[in-house]
Amino acid sequence: MKKIIAAAVVAAASFGLVTAASAGTLDNVKAKGQVVCGANPGTAGFGVPDQKGNWTGLDVDYCRAIAAAIFNDPTKVKFVPLSSKDRFTALASGEVDVLIRNSTWTMSRETTLGVIWAGINFYDGQGFMVNKKLNVKSAKELAGATICVQQGTTTELNLADFFRSNKLEYKVVTLGTSEEALKAFDTGRCDAYTTDRSGLAADRLSMSKPDDNVILPEIISKEPLGPLVRQGDDQWLNLVKWVHFALLTAEEDGITSKNVDEKVKSDDPELKRVLGTEGKFGESLGLSNAWVVQIVKGVGNYEEIFERNVGPNTPIQLARASNALWSKGGLQYAPPIR
Amino acid sequence: MTTSAEVHFVRTHFNEQSPPPMRTSGIVHWLQENLFSSVLNSVVTLLILFGLYKIVPGLVDTLILNAVWVANDSKACVADIVGHPVGVCWGFVAAHWDYFVFGQYPETLRWRPELFFALEVIGLAWLLVQRIPRKDLGMIYFFIVFPIVGFCLLSGSETLGIPTVQTHYWGGFLVSIVIGTVGIVVSVPLGILLALGRRSHMPVARSSSVVMIEFIRGVPLITVLFMANVMFPLFVPEGWRPDSLLRVLVGVALFFSAYMAETVRGGLQAIPRGQYEAAQALGLGYWQMMIKIILPQALKIVIPGIVNNFIGLLKDTTLVAIVNIFDFLKVIEASLNDPVWRTSGMPFAGYLFAAIVYFILCYGMARYSMSVERRLATDNRH
Structure with a gap:
């Protein structure tokens, strides 16, 4: 299936159809009056409808941030929920302007699918969940354990790599879907369950006794997730990239949705550049110079987005960890706006 | 001394019938x-x-x-x-009720889909309830007036001053009903035309009907939907791209027309040759013969098959979820991922609710079709 889609994308690209569709995405978006985002059809914390049907989540707020930067209105978005198999086709065909759907940045995707990542809005990685009764504090103590995993995923391969490189014995129970794997773990067929850490937190909630299980600290793979766009439109790529950096810079400079109006009046040269009272940084992206103000007013800074959707006060309870700012020991780093 | 004449007894009224013995009637017998x-x-x-x-x-x-x-x-x-x-x-279902029914349809405008549902119920009642007169007006209402008014209501119209609501906001039960209704409203007439075309002696009509029916029946519905939503945009320029719900509606309608055509053709084949000849002997033309003589009999025979198609169609509307249209089942599934509601017992509530709703709809259709069959059972029964 994947190969057929990839072949179709390549074929269409070689006929010039795709490149024709991708030129001047920003102008298209402005003409349509909305940003069309490829979104997640339902992953807790990243893209999920709330009780009233409003989309919420980290990825969803990134899409709103782009809309806020362009239109000064975070509601001018259209979400096209995409399954993991047709997400890249939808982006390549111009069905969506930007894909923000916890997609892992890999070399082969970027070199063969005609897409390009604009940044990493969430550093994810594979982790383990075990029952508290096992009294295991680290994945390296899992010698001889039976582990439930979904079949045919990179998760399964990472698991094998991890145990082989640590020279540990293990037994694996592979199941068709992640739900089945979780169910098997829940009913005690396995000692541990493994998937990406962002998924682990949400999966823990669906267990019969969530509090009896803990997520181990080890991360055994790199899963950098981020927004991506079509290749061949650098203006649009820059825009998406700098919206991401603006969210990080706002956090770094302490600009929040609550205090942004005061910060605009500040004399601090860094704040003046970021908030557009000095220089023409917004215009160089094809936006207004108050673009960062618009973004922060619309959705908040990166910290606010994180805390609102996946942070410790949400049911998902993820710590910032790798997603903390570089200055706080994490990996999130934005080049300066200057 | 009394005579026999004095003791004679003439019964002036019948005894009340005594109930049959318990062994042959009543609850024990049953x-x-x-x-x-x-x-x-x-x-x-x-x-x-x-x-x-x-x-x-x-x-x-x-x-x-x-x-x-x-x-x-x-x-x-x-x-x-x-x-x-x-x-x-x-409580999960109760809390999500509006979302399950309307999807993301803007809250302040939900009177529009509500009115749409009301108009649909009126149309269905008009056509289906025997006592309501003027079925001819009912047909015009349901097949012409209602689709136009319904479309303007749901999607809005700038010229009429009704704010537009793009189809990606439509969802839940609303979208399932829209797809089901469009499928039914289009597939019956189109299916009949295709069936007639396939039995026609005109080579172009026949071969194009055959090609269309066999081509569409030869691929799974999922493929049709996938082609319509994912591959189609690759081959047309950007401005030519119709709305994604519209593409799905066309796909579903064509798909079920092909099935309907074969069902109707089965009915046409069951009509004895004498009926055609008698109609021709009366001097009726092709369309008169079909509309007045053949189709009423043929359609009556295939009511179970047609309703079977309807039920299949209604349940197959859930397949649109794979092209990311949030139908009734899909909104329930999406809500199950909401971290606020995510527990081990919640999927049971969600899926049970979906099952109950689909069962009521499908069983309702099946019961109604049985009553129609009884009402129309005039002959051919020995």
């Missing part, structure tokens, strides 16, 4: 006849009774007595937190 007619049947009956005794109380507990009817989040439905056993979390 039980004997139906449940305990032989040793084997008695054993089976007892086993079933035992099974019901085991299952029913638990079912009542789960579905009604222990069920949670009002909940603000999943905590109200977790036994460890509330401290007593918890059945189905209907």
Whole structure:
């Protein structure tokens, strides 16, 4: 299936159809009056409808941030929920302007699918969940354990790599879907369950006794997730990239949705550049110079987005960890706006 | 001394009929006849009774007595937190009711889909309830007026001053009903035309009908939907790209027209040759013959097949979820991922609710079709 889609994308690209569709995405978006985002059809914390049907989540707020930067209105978005198999086709065909759907940045995707990542809005990685009764504090103590995993995923391969490189014995129970794997773990067929850490937190909630299980600290793979766009439109790529950096810079400079109006009046040269009272940084992206103000007013800074959707006060309870700012020991780093 | 004449007895009125003995009527007889007619049947009956005794109380507990009817989040439905056993979390369904029915349709404009539902019910009642007169007006209303008014209501129209609501906001039950209705409204006439085309002697009409029917029937519905939504945009320039719901509607309507055509063709083949010849002998042209003589008989024969198609169509609307249209089932599934509501028991409530709704719709259609069959059973029955 994947190969057929990839072949179709390549074929269409070689006929010039795709490149024709991708030129001047920003102008298209402005003409349509909305940003069309490829979104997640339902992953807790990243893209999920709330009780009233409003989309919420980290990825969803990134899409709103782009809309806020362009239109000064975070509601001018259209979400096209995409399954993991047709997400890249939808982006390549111009069905969506930007894909923000916890997609892992890999070399082969970027070199063969005609897409390009604009940044990493969430550093994810594979982790383990075990029952508290096992009294295991680290994945390296899992010698001889039976582990439930979904079949045919990179998760399964990472698991094998991890145990082989640590020279540990293990037994694996592979199941068709992640739900089945979780169910098997829940009913005690396995000692541990493994998937990406962002998924682990949400999966823990669906267990019969969530509090009896803990997520181990080890991360055994790199899963950098981020927004991506079509290749061949650098203006649009820059825009998406700098919206991401603006969210990080706002956090770094302490600009929040609550205090942004005061910060605009500040004399601090860094704040003046970021908030557009000095220089023409917004215009160089094809936006207004108050673009960062618009973004922060619309959705908040990166910290606010994180805390609102996946942070410790949400049911998902993820710590910032790798997603903390570089200055706080994490990996999130934005080049300066200057 | 009395004479025999004095003791004679002439009955002036009939005795009231006494009820038949208990052994041949009444509940005991019914039980004997139906449940305990032989040793084997008695054993089976007892086993079933035992099974019901085991299952029913638990079912009542789960579905009604222990069920949670009002909940603000999943905590109200977790036994460890509330401290007593918890059945189905209907509170989940209650809290999401509007989302399940309307999807993301803007809250302030929901009177529009509500009015749409009302208009649809009026149209269906007009056509389906025997006592309501003027079926001809009803047909015009349901097949012409209602689709136009319904479309303007749901999607809005700038010229009429009704704010537009793009189709990606439509969802839930609303979208399932829209797809089902469009499928039914289009597939019946188109299916009949294709069936007539396939039996026609005109080579172009026949071969194009055959090609269309066989081509569409030869691929799964998922493929049609996938082509319509994912591959189609690759081959047309950007401005030419119709709305994604519209593409799906066209795909579904064509797909079920092909099935409908074969069902109708079965009915046409069952009509004896004499009927055609008699109609021609009366001097009727092709369309008159078909509309007045052949189709009324043919369609009557295939009512079960047509309704079978309708039921299949209604349930297959759930497949549009793979092209990311949030139909009734998909909105329930999406809500299950909401971290506020995510617990192990919640999928049961969601899927059970979906099953109940689909069952009511499909069973309703099946019962109605049986009553139509009885009403139209005029001949061909010996």
